[in-house]
Amino acid sequence: DAGITQSPRHKVTETGTPVTLRCHQTENHRYMYWYRQDPGHGLRLIHYSYGVKDTDKGEVSDGYSVSRSKTEDFLLTLESATSSQTSVYFCAISGQSTDTQYFGPGTRLTVL
Amino acid sequence: GQQLNQSPQSMFIQEGEDVSMNCTSSSIFNTWLWYKQDPGEGPVLLIALYKAGELTSNGRLTAQFGITRKDSFLNISASIPSDVGIYFCAGREGAQKLVFGQGTRLTINP
Numbered sequence: 001d002a003g004i005t006q007s008p009r010h011k012v013t014e015t016g017t018p019v020t021l022r023c024h025q026t027e028n029h030r031y032m033y034w035y036r037q038d039p040g041h042g043l044r045l046i047h048y049s050y051g052v053k054d055t056d057k058g059e060v061s062d063g064y065s066v067s068r069s070k071t072e073d074f075l076l077t078l079e080s081a082t083s084s085q086t087s088v089y090f091c092a093i094s095g096q097s098t099d100t101q102y103f104g105p106g107t108r109l110t111v112l
Numbered sequence: 113g114q115q116l117n118q119s120p121q122s123m124f125i126q127e128g129e130d131v132s133m134n135c136t137s138s139s140i141f142n143t144w145l146w147y148k149q150d151p152g153e154g155p156v157l158l159i160a161l162y163k164a165g166e167l168t169s170n171g172r173l174t175a176q177f178g179i180t181r182k183d184s185f186l187n188i189s190a191s192i193p194s195d196v197g198i199y200f201c202a203g204r205e206g207a208q209k210l211v212f213g214q215g216t217r218l219t220i221n222p
Contacts, residue, residue: 105154
């Protein structure tokens with residue numbers, strides 16, 4: 001299994017509060033991704049990173065920001081959580097841009 | 113953005129039956145991937161396809177990259193209880209981005 005961990009694994013928060021999710025990898029892979037998974041939508045890309053301090057937007061980036069100050073960590077921040085951001089969030093990594101993406105175990109976020 | 117249509121959305125079968133599912137796209141992809149997701153876990157890669165017409169097997173699983181590059185198929189032969197889960201197709205769009213289908217939920221009656 002690829003060495004990917006996500007924290008926390010579960011979180012319940014209230015509307016309007018900031019939330020940060022962490023993805024940590026031990027594979028030294030260059031590329032890291034954040035997805036959200038919702039019923040009927042599969043997985044949708046939020047943001048991705050192609051190196052330290054290098055990030056770009058995905059399909060559903062509104063309301064989310066990311067940061068990558070070290071190769072091994074990729075943070076996803078919801079500045080002011082909304083109920084529509086209740087979802088399961090997955091981090092993924094890949095060594096090269098065309099390589100297979102390997103997924104972490106996910107974080108279940110509930111915004112009340 | 114790109115849309116992948118995955119069908120069927122759900123399947124209820126008897127143990128030992130064969131399973132077929134597919135994904136179609138309105139646009140061309142240069143890579144197709146098939147993932148399986150168990151409850152409470154992240155998707156795990158089953159098969160990767162890189163060439164139009166390619167047919168690849170992984171044990172009881174067989175997947176094909178359609179000739180038009182707009183579709184892909186996954187077959188599971190002689191299903192067993194551990195095959196239960198959600199199967200996702202994904203197409204590679206550009207250099208990095210994957211586009212995922214909505215998933216096929218497989219349920220097996222023993």
